[in-house]
Amino acid sequence: MALIVDKHRPRSLDQLTYHDELSDRLRSLAQSGDFPHLLVYGPSGAGKKTRIVATLKELYGPGVEKIKIDARVFQTSSSRKLEFNIVTSVYHLEITPSDVGNYDRVVVQDLLKEVAQTQQVDQSARQKFKVVVINEADHLTRDAQAALRRTMEKYSPNLRLILLANSTANIIAPIRSRTLLVRVAAPSIQDITTALADSAKKEGWPAAAGLHKRIALESGRNLRRALLMYEAVHAQNEKITDDTPIPPPDWEALIGQIAKEIMEEHSPNRILQVRAKLYDLLTHCIPPTTILKTLTFKLIALIDDDLKYDVIKWSAFYEHRVRTGTKVIFHLEAFVAKFMRIFEMYLMQMDM
Amino acid sequence: MASFFDLKARKAAGANGSAPKADDKKQNTRRQPWVEKYRPKTLSDVTAQDHTVNVLQRTLQASNVTPTMSTAGEVAAKHFHMLFYGPPGTGKTSTILALAKELYGPEMIKSRVLELNASDERGISIVREKVKDFARMQLTNPPAGYKSRYPCPPFKIIILDEADSMTQDAQSALRRTMETYSKITRFCLICNYVTRIIDPLASRCSKFRFKSLDQGNAKKRLEEIAEKEGVGLDDGAVDALIKCSEGDLRKAITYLQSAARLVGAIEKDQDGGDSADDAMDVDRKTVSVAIVQEISGVIPENTIAALQKAMQPRSAGATYQAVAKVVENMVADGWSAGQVVTQLYHSVLQDETIPDLQKNKITLVFSEVDKRLLDGADEHLSILDLALRISNILSGKG
Numbered sequence: 001m002a003l004i005v006d007k008h009r010p011r012s013l014d015q016l017t018y019h020d021e022l023s024d025r026l027r028s029l030a031q032s033g034d035f036p037h038l039l040v041y042g043p044s045g046a047g048k049k050t051r052i053v054a055t056l057k058e059l060y061g062p063g064v065e066k067i068k069i070d071a072r073v074f075q076t077s078s079s080r081k082l083e084f085n086i087v088t089s090v091y092h093l094e095i096t097p098s099d100v101g102n103y104d105r106v107v108v109q110d111l112l113k114e115v116a117q118t119q120q121v122d123q124s125a126r127q128k129f130k131v132v133v134i135n136e137a138d139h140l141t142r143d144a145q146a147a148l149r150r151t152m153e154k155y156s157p158n159l160r161l162i163l164l165a166n167s168t169a170n171i172i173a174p175i176r177s178r179t180l181l182v183r184v185a186a187p188s189i190q191d192i193t194t195a196l197a198d199s200a201k202k203e204g205w206p207a208a209a210g211l212h213k214r215i216a217l218e219s220g221r222n223l224r225r226a227l228l229m230y231e232a233v234h235a236q237n238e239k240i241t242d243d244t245p246i247p248p249p250d251w252e253a254l255i256g257q258i259a260k261e262i263m264e265e266h267s268p269n270r271i272l273q274v275r276a277k278l279y280d281l282l283t284h285c286i287p288p289t290t291i292l293k294t295l296t297f298k299l300i301a302l303i304d305d306d307l308k309y310d311v312i313k314w315s316a317f318y319e320h321r322v323r324t325g326t327k328v329i330f331h332l333e334a335f336v337a338k339f340m341r342i343f344e345m346y347l348m349q350m351d352m
Numbered sequence: 353m354a355s356f357f358d359l360k361a362r363k364a365a366g367a368n369g370s371a372p373k374a375d376d377k378k379q380n381t382r383r384q385p386w387v388e389k390y391r392p393k394t395l396s397d398v399t400a401q402d403h404t405v406n407v408l409q410r411t412l413q414a415s416n417v418t419p420t421m422s423t424a425g426e427v428a429a430k431h432f433h434m435l436f437y438g439p440p441g442t443g444k445t446s447t448i449l450a451l452a453k454e455l456y457g458p459e460m461i462k463s464r465v466l467e468l469n470a471s472d473e474r475g476i477s478i479v480r481e482k483v484k485d486f487a488r489m490q491l492t493n494p495p496a497g498y499k500s501r502y503p504c505p506p507f508k509i510i511i512l513d514e515a516d517s518m519t520q521d522a523q524s525a526l527r528r529t530m531e532t533y534s535k536i537t538r539f540c541l542i543c544n545y546v547t548r549i550i551d552p553l554a555s556r557c558s559k560f561r562f563k564s565l566d567q568g569n570a571k572k573r574l575e576e577i578a579e580k581e582g583v584g585l586d587d588g589a590v591d592a593l594i595k596c597s598e599g600d601l602r603k604a605i606t607y608l609q610s611a612a613r614l615v616g617a618i619e620k621d622q623d624g625g626d627s628a629d630d631a632m633d634v635d636r637k638t639v640s641v642a643i644v645q646e647i648s649g650v651i652p653e654n655t656i657a658a659l660q661k662a663m664q665p666r667s668a669g670a671t672y673q674a675v676a677k678v679v680e681n682m683v684a685d686g687w688s689a690g691q692v693v694t695q696l697y698h699s700v701l702q703d704e705t706i707p708d709l710q711k712n713k714i715t716l717v718f719s720e721v722d723k724r725l726l727d728g729a730d731e732h733l734s735i736l737d738l739a740l741r742i743s744n745i746l747s748g749k750g
Contacts, residue, residue, distance in 0.1 A: 028613070028614065029613055034613055036385070036606075036609070036610055041686060042686035043683065043684060043686055046686060138728075142517070143517065146514055149469070149514060150469040150513060150514070153388060156388065167688050167689055167690070167731050168649065168688035169688055169689050169690040169725045169728075169731065170726070170728055173440055173600075174544075176603075177440055177441055177597075177600050177602050177603035178387075178602070178606060180606070180647065181647065181649040183686045183687070184686055185684065185685040185686045186684040221684045292730075292733075293730060293733060296733070300672075305672055308672045309672065309740050309744055312733070312736055312737050312740050313737055313740070315733055315737070316724070316729070316730075316733045316734055316736070316737035317737075319729050319730050319734075320727060320729040320734075323724075323727050323728045323729050324727050
């Protein structure tokens, strides 16, 4: 049984429920026959991918839904072999170059050139060009992005790119200036409740407006998360009412516990205990940024207003360190220790 | 289904037209990005780089004279490799391509010009093999009569576009190659950041700085293109384009094209192309300032204003609440953090009410946050940190 996230995913531009203006715009782009390179950005769970798939369908018709997965082998200049998975249909292909880490340049160069130099096989195809969708474009290395630059211009008759990114900050300016920026904002609380109600109707679940509202608020304007939470609530409870508690994800509960422990006691001993929990989170593949961010906001809720400024400052500082450093745990612990110190100092000032 | 009919209609149009091939070609040009379509064809078309164009044009004339004459231009033509640098979208690649076209004409350009850019493999092995082989190759003579139309000077040109993304090793491998074959081969390096070109290479080239386009020239060019494509522009739309693109003409043209696509201004009158259509053009939609801003991802003024208002000093607790709320909404709306930083920076610096000393401190914060964002730090935290720190400085504590 598919998750409702996938089952109720809109398949065409008409079915999209929010950002109607944007959908219209994408439709007119797709129909004009003059499709530009796109850079689609927005927070996760806002519906970037769904919109793009729907746009592709608008471009080429239902043929794009017949996809297969190819495993390709690329060779780097130092003759290292790279395995790389590509999702393809007759009309488009979809790649996640950040899978191969630092070698993404090789993939981008080889693959795009190959695509660009072959024409559309299907003579009856609606468009002459093929579309390459690049996921996680903000994780592309500089080299790979530089390699994209000229390719985008030179092969534009045969090739259109759609880049998907969470933010445009890491995309180099030359790429940005060659693409049409499409911002997909997160759905509003209202949009999410509507989407939840729709899903409930399709599944035949009883409507519970209060619950929908609470889930929407809890999800942080992330529709995917909202739908998953909704399904989780239904899986865990027989009967759904407006007051059914929403179980937080395990990791979030654990981080909440860490925050509480940090607040209770400020000692090296406590850091040791927290370390075990942090390791636990990391081994369950929770991204360090998420850990740090969630922890920060949990702590912020517990402390005095005067301290908030400092805590955010150091949180941002250590988050940056996490990105640039190699050992994640150092920086997470450093943040915990720093927080304890700030808090202790603050308490001492209060005493005096 | 709609597009199926469309296809039929297109075929019918093809049958009606004079020759299907011509129609095909026309479609191709229409599909082309305007950036490519309106790339300057000759040196004199290049917008707003007068100094560089002057020097290069002298080269062009100099290459016409016989080798025995020793004019200043000829000396230049003989000894120079070129290094073009400047911000994106100022016409570097366009200039050298236009120069190459004027020098060699359509037939010789293939055998005389080698263009390599970052999308080609450009490691040290390529420099050693491909570049060296090309540099070493003897010149082929132009066909008779060809020389009267194009100067065809006795050297080849190797264009290394985006040279700042070449590795150090590859760059140093070029050094000797550049010198040895300088008689028959000229190099033209193009880059954004001249500092990333190793000194030995930079010192072998005459440098040309491409400055950001000034308003007037960019405006002229944009209006010209809009007119040729039959796109209606609202008052102030051109200024908005220029402002959003920050001197990057390519960006401005791309925005213009996207905006035109969005309002659906292109398709009809390109197909017809007759003056009879002009009458219909009157009620066609025009490109407005709002559309331009939306396309370029510029954050609306009032969003920034809201953030600035939230940052104003007040009792400590209230500040955090206010700022956190605005920032959360901004992040959820998907505004890119880089854009927030840029726009906030401009608006804070132009704020007359902030004393200079505080501005100094604020600028430091901006530089740090910018670096963090570039390193891929979390946007939400970074922007929150930025806003809180600024507000702290504003309240005189920082």
